[in-house]
Amino acid sequence: MQHAIDVHDLVKSFGDKTVVDHVSMTVDTGEIVGFLGPNGSGKTTTIRLMCGLLTADEGHGQVLGYDLRTEPLKIKREVGYMTQRFSFYEDLTIAENLAFVARLYHMKPANEHVDRTLEDLGLTTRRNQLAGTLSGGWKQRLALAACIMHKPRLLLLDEPTAGVDPKARRDFWDEIHRLAADGLTVLVSTHYMDEAERCHRISYISYGKMLASGTVAEVVRDAGLTTFVVEGPGLERMAREIEKLPGVEQVAPFGATLHVVGSDEQLLGAALEEIGSRPSVTVAHGETSLEDVFIQFMGDATDNMS
Amino acid sequence: MKRFFSLGRLGALLLKEFIQMRRDRITFAMMLGVPLMQLVLFGYAINNDPKYLPAALVTTSQDHYTRAMVSALELTDYYRFNHVVGSAAEAEALMESGAVAFIVTIPADFSRKVDRGEQAQILIEADATDPSVASGAISTLGTVASQALTRERGITPAEAEAGGGLDVVVHRRYNPEGLSQYNIVPGLLGVILQMTMVMMTSIALTREQERGTMENLLAMPASPLEIMLGKILPYFAVGAVQVAVVLTTAGLLFGIPFVGGMSLLLFAVFIFVMALVLLGYTISTIARTQMQAMQLTFFFFLPSILLSGFMFPFRGMPQWAQWIGETFPLTHFLRVIRAVMLKGADLPAVAFETGILALFILIYAAIALMRFRRTLD
Ligand SMILES: Nc1ncnc2c1ncn2[C@@H]1O[C@H](COP(=O)(O)OP(=O)(O)OP(=O)(O)O)[C@@H](O)[C@H]1O
Ligand SMILES: [Mg+2]
DSSP states (O other): OOEEEEEEEEEEEETTEEEEEEEEEEEETTOEEEEEOOTTSSHHHHHHHHTTSSOOSEEEEEETTEETTTOHHHHHHHEEEEOSSOOSOTTSBHHHHHHHHHHHTTOSSHHHHHHHHHHHHTOGGGTTSBGGGSOHHHHHHHHHHHHHTTOOSEEEEESTTTTOOHHHHHHHHHHHHHHHHTTOEEEEEOSOHHHHHTSSEEEEEETTEEEEEEOHHHHHHHHTOEEEEEEOSOHHHHHHHHHTSTTOOEEEEETTEEEEEESOHHHHHHHHHHHHTSTTOEEEEEOOOHHHHHHHHHHHSOOOOO | OTTTOOHHHHHHHHHHHHHHHHHOHHHHHHHHHHHHHHHHHHHHHHHOOOOSEEEEEEOSOOOHHHHHHHHHHHHTTSEEEEEEESSHHHHHHHHHHTSOSEEEEOOTTHHHHHHHTOOEEEEEEEEOSSHHHHHHHHHHHHHHHHHHHHHHHTOOHHHHHHSOOEEEEEEEESOTTOOOHHHHHHHHHHHHHHHHHHHHHHTHHHHHHHHTHHHHHHHTTOOHHHHHHHHHHHHHHHHHHHHHHHHHHHHHHHOOOOOSOHHHHHHHHHHHHHHHHHHHHHHHHHOSSHHHHHHHHHHHHHHHHHHTTSSSOGGGSOHHHHHHHHTSHHHHHHHHHHHHHHHOOOHHHHHHHHHHHHHHHHHHHHHHHHHOOSSOO
16 A cells, blocks of 8 residues: 655754754555654644645655655645644634635635535634634634645645644544545644654654654554552652652652653662662552653753754 | 636736735725825925025124014015124034024125116125025025115116116035935835835735745636736725825925826836836745735835935936936936926927836836746745
8 A cells, every 4th residue: 555654764964953854754645643742842743744835855755656856746636634733724714714725725615615614613603703713722723624625635634733622622533433444544742741652653863863763552562661649648758758759750749640651670679679678668569650651761862952 | 828817817817906905904094194294294394495594694784774684684574684794704603513504795895886877786695505595585685685675775676777786696505516306205205105105016926925825826716927917906096095195295285286198297207117016026025924014125225316316316326326316217207207307398399208117117127037937945
């Protein structure tokens, strides 16, 4: 089967700062891939490279079977790109914005498409409201609707659910899965762990370098982390104590428990033995979460922000 | 062909631009208000026919011919003789200091010559640094003076014709060319159009950039040509409205004659406006912010006003300034419009200058399309 995205060794620098550093990515048709990484790690830049908004300094590849370098116009026509920052016209109404998109993509009749999209969004009654006066979450939903409208084969979504309420997020993910079942490919950047877990696969980028790719289970397994759950009285004091123990790499409170994470299982187990032997304190093996893995990645990464 | 140009996509861009224009009330008001205001301000400031100008009378005798002439001149409302001096040097000093705009010299032998029926002479010197000040006053002068003299002598105009009449010698001081106001108002049309058209379109792309909508626009399948046309055609339409407003007002308020053909005039104006909106668009492909676009516009605006022949007679400028002047569309437009409006020139007469204007369209369009960044780099 043809890959929807098949790019290799993309490099992009701004000045002397390499923002995307030999990033490769393959995404199958119909797949939903989550794109994760800390702020400023190069997610937006990578996505822009793939939809032809930026030209790569190095690297090659295909998007939807079109060459990244020579056929950007063809790519644009079949990709739906949702920008991180709201970039529709704030001085146009909701309906006018949608009509603009519909006409640009030669969707006929434009009015019918607009009406249908408004109905799906539940915005029919507010069609004549200026887009600039929408709330943040509604702006996101409008932008998403606008970039799905022309039935693209590939969706590139840059933090589409930032600021969107839980119900709308649930609806959004249901919709994405429905579209993917029909063969739409989706690359979606997000900072939410629960959204990462809804993806078929995830890719983790840090300071321009792709650190991990695979299913959530694979990424967690490959990280090779061990997690202990500590329960007992005086958690706050105990946390400060545990932080200093050998082999401990992360200590994070989760409700009435502490998650203690380290990459050396033996060392960590030995270090926590004394704590576990105290009265009314229990230490047990826990599941390593995706978040634990990401925090670990972020701690390891060398900061190139400065 | 659909790859690079489609009417459907252009239509979408045009419609969007018109809606935005309509919503932006202040800008919309500016587009019509600014030309009107400028026309009225500049037009009256420059074109007004000033009255009661201070004048000096140089005379050594106080005979009745002289008195008759002075009162006749004052009756025209143009002159106010508030200095009567005995020597040319005194009058000269008054004019240099700006105390008087005219010096009327009546020679000592004036009345003697008139009585003898010989050709008599008076000398009028006008401060023509601001030519529009002098022109109205000078143009009435000859007739008024000789009528007064005729009346005073008690002879009929026919007899006056036959006998030695009055010879009025006019010296325009400081500015011998003496631009007339008719020269300026047609030029104002060019200046006003240049100001508003270039300014409006120069922010066309930078506004999208600053508002962040450029990212979305570029991600959608609009070609550079479509984006360019989508941006400039609405302003072209605005330009058409402005032209109508300015021409109507110029006709109503200032009675500027339209000697030439209206269709040729409009044809030239439209070519000029097209060049202007493309120039503005070119600026917007260079500037990064709206502020920069404005600054670039003014950077262009001032020299083009000074060196186009609008402010100063083109032929009076040094050669290097003329060469720079030739690079402004306004220069060529002024030649065309003055020729058409004032001299009634026909198409072959202005074909060359109009052709140069059309050349600007090609050059600007080419630069703009080359400079257009399809990416965000
Ligand atoms: N046009 C540009 N010029 C210079 N530097 C840039 C430009 N665009 C991005 N950068 C830099 O590239 C780096 C990566 O930015 P990018 O927007 O891709 O990060 P991101 O992963 O999307 O972050 P976030 O999660 O905050 O959205 C940042 O350090 C940013 O400052
Ligand atoms: Mg980003």
